[in-house]
């Protein structure tokens with residue numbers, strides 16, 4: 001696959017596909033997020049798109065937690081914000097417009113979701129280094145890439161970049177049509193996983 005095709009950013013006009021009701025059948029946000037996200041956690045939805053996962057993240061962290069939703073397209077953030085407003089949960093979410101080459105966020109998170117985003121980044125190595133810096137000690141990141149678009153070999157290359165960025169790739173949760181990895185910072189073995197329910201007070 002040509003590099004320019006792989007790095008093409010999903011346009012806002014296709015956001016409706018990401019919110020299709022059928023998607024919940026094979027990518028249920030609750031089922032995917034529940035092992036990682038619990039009350040009071042401070043979590044990041046990186047490349048949030050129209051907020052398909054952001055909404056469930058806000059529900060799971062509850063009023064004592066906080067969600068940061070990041071995207072490089074204002075149109076996606078606008079759609080995500082509307083969705084959270086309709087659900088009465090927008091106050092728990094910060095919406096952050098980033099650049100393709102820099103997230104530009106300070107702080108640390110208990111959990112970071114990177115769902116079907118990594119292959120769209122022109123500099124995966126740089127992005128992974130930046131994401132590593134945003135993980136709390138003991139925090140985890142879930143990376144999922146679309147299997148119909150990213151080959152096994154390409155995902156293996158991404159895992160190598162994750163290791164170079166100082167991340168350890170752990171178990172691979174089964175998500176239909178996705179290649180997955182759970183990441184934590186190298187050297188975090190003694191800190192233990194910050195499992196759902198062990199969240200720290202959110203910074204707002």
Ligand SMILES: C[S@@+](CC[C@H](N)C(=O)[O-])C[C@H]1O[C@@H](n2cnc3c(N)ncnc32)[C@H](O)[C@@H]1O
Nearest residue numbers: 010018047048049052071072076100115117120
């Ligand atoms: C295929 S969509 C997935 C959206 C969402 N994660 C989901 O699963 O519904 C990819 C999203 O990542 C965003 N994106 C792509 N490259 C990005 C980058 N370097 N930084 C932040 N967001 C990015 C796109 O704007 C788009 O909203």
